[in-house]
Amino acid sequence: MNSLTIRSLWKATLAALLVVISWHQAIATEDVPLKRFEFTQVQMGMDFKVTFYATDQAVANRAADEAYARIRELNACLSDYDPDSELSRLSKTAGSGRAISVSTDLWHVLAASQRLAAETAGAFDVTVGPMVRLWRRARRERELPTAERLAMARQAVGHRFIELDDVKRTATLTQPGMRLDLGGIAAGFAADEALAVLAEHGIGRALVDASGDIVAGDPPPDEPGWKIGIAPQGEAGRPSRYVWLANRAISTSGDAYQFVEIGGIRYSHIVDSQTGLGLTASRAVVVVAPKCMMADSLATALCVLGAGRGLALIEKRQDVAALFVERPGDNDESATDKHENWHTRISPDFDKLVPTLTGR
Numbered sequence: 001m002n003s004l005t006i007r008s009l010w011k012a013t014l015a016a017l018l019v020v021i022s023w024h025q026a027i028a029t030e031d032v033p034l035k036r037f038e039f040t041q042v043q044m045g046m047d048f049k050v051t052f053y054a055t056d057q058a059v060a061n062r063a064a065d066e067a068y069a070r071i072r073e074l075n076a077c078l079s080d081y082d083p084d085s086e087l088s089r090l091s092k093t094a095g096s097g098r099a100i101s102v103s104t105d106l107w108h109v110l111a112a113s114q115r116l117a118a119e120t121a122g123a124f125d126v127t128v129g130p131m132v133r134l135w136r137r138a139r140r141e142r143e144l145p146t147a148e149r150l151a152m153a154r155q156a157v158g159h160r161f162i163e164l165d166d167v168k169r170t171a172t173l174t175q176p177g178m179r180l181d182l183g184g185i186a187a188g189f190a191a192d193e194a195l196a197v198l199a200e201h202g203i204g205r206a207l208v209d210a211s212g213d214i215v216a217g218d219p220p221p222d223e224p225g226w227k228i229g230i231a232p233q234g235e236a237g238r239p240s241r242y243v244w245l246a247n248r249a250i251s252t253s254g255d256a257y258q259f260v261e262i263g264g265i266r267y268s269h270i271v272d273s274q275t276g277l278g279l280t281a282s283r284a285v286v287v288v289a290p291k292c293m294m295a296d297s298l299a300t301a302l303c304v305l306g307a308g309r310g311l312a313l314i315e316k317r318q319d320v321a322a323l324f325v326e327r328p329g330d331n332d333e334s335a336t337d338k339h340e341n342w343h344t345r346i347s348p349d350f351d352k353l354v355p356t357l358t359g360r
Contacts, residue, residue: 034205034221039064043071044187044210045081052198052206053220063201067194067208074193077105078186080129080179087180091129094156095176099163102171109182109189109293110164110171116297117159120313122273124301129179130156131276139260139269139278150276152177157273188213188251188296195292207245208292215249215292227357230286230323243354249292250354253299254284254325270303281306283326288353290319298322307345314347321350 034053037060041048050067054060079085086106093100102110113126130153134145145153156177163172173180187210195215198206204218207226219225225244230252243250255268260278267278285302289295298320302310307324314322324345 035060036220037064039068041068041071043068044075044079044190046187046211047209048190048194048211049209050194050198050206051209051226052203052217054203059201059203063198063203066201067197070193070197071190074105074186074190077103078109078182078189080181080183087182090171090173091179094173094178097172097174099165099168099170099172101169104169105189107164107169107171109185110162111166112293113182113185113297114159114162114164116301120301120305122159123304124184124297125157125159125273126180126182126185127157127159127161127178128271128273129181130177131271131273132181132183133179134276135269135271135278138262139267142260142262144262145276153276157276184253184300185293185297187211188215188249188292188294191215191249191292191296210292213249213251213292213296214245215295216245217247219244219246224355228354242357244357245354248288248290248319248353249295250286250288251292251295251299252284252286253303255279255282268303270300272304279303281326283307283324285310285325286323287314288321288350294320307343311345311347319349319353321347321353323347323350 032055034055036051036053039050048068048071050064052060052063054063076082077086080087082088086103090100090102090106110126113124116124117126134149134153138145156175156179158175161173161175161178163174191208191210191213192215194208195206195217199217205220206217208215214228216226225246227242228245228250229239229242253270255266255270258269260267265280266282267280270279271277272279283303283306285299287295287299287302289298302313302322302324305313307326310322310324314320325342327342
């Protein structure tokens, strides 16, 4: 038997041995019982809750620590509150004519934001920062911004004022006074990234909840999904339905908790870039999508669009669904359900993407 034949036989034997070892390791891993772990930290100014199944506390702690470290990293990049964040530094270059190189994370979020802005004719617009700043002050002082202040802010708002260079990965803010605000998309992206970090640690049965922007991986053991309660407007905080969520995301947007009344009119915290004021139509929107960044940003956009235009937009997308709850008269009068003076409208694929629990 020549040396070549001996080497071939040795490689075949070694390969078979490795297969057997790998198979036994897989069986051993499957036999280890999984335990449920829950962690909560305040990140990005909100509660980030991470729930998952792992083999032991040490594994869980390492995975959770790295997931939260990733969220902190993204906050340092995407925050409009932190004057030293990458986003804030970019905003400071507005009107300078300079093309600024941006990180992979910021580029990813800006590119997605611009696509959605174009698709929604500006209903979703991350340049709304100057108006958001005015509206935050109005909510604190319970006094509407003056016409002059609104006019000044409006000059610096418009997604057309962001120029992205796909080749050089640069962003140019062409209008003086611009201030970017990623509040309608950053949390969803951070939730996606936290889930990805858990997956890198071999943790697939996981859920990340960024105060209502939720993304799920594989379901808990012996369950078809993660049990999620939906509590839109008119339900006094009680979930109107429970759904199973697995390997997709769900996000809710509306004025149920964040609103202000000025002059007898109820205004939402969500700013309409066309008016510079909070929305006055009372509605809640629930969006289901493959990723949380998409669900988060679409929920904000659909709140501005309303059920009529919003559902028309959703029907053009695959693997995305939405549920609207509105007061009669705020938008379209047709509805699939009516409860306590609220109308509910659901896109055709909603119950298919997140089946409703029976028996709750």
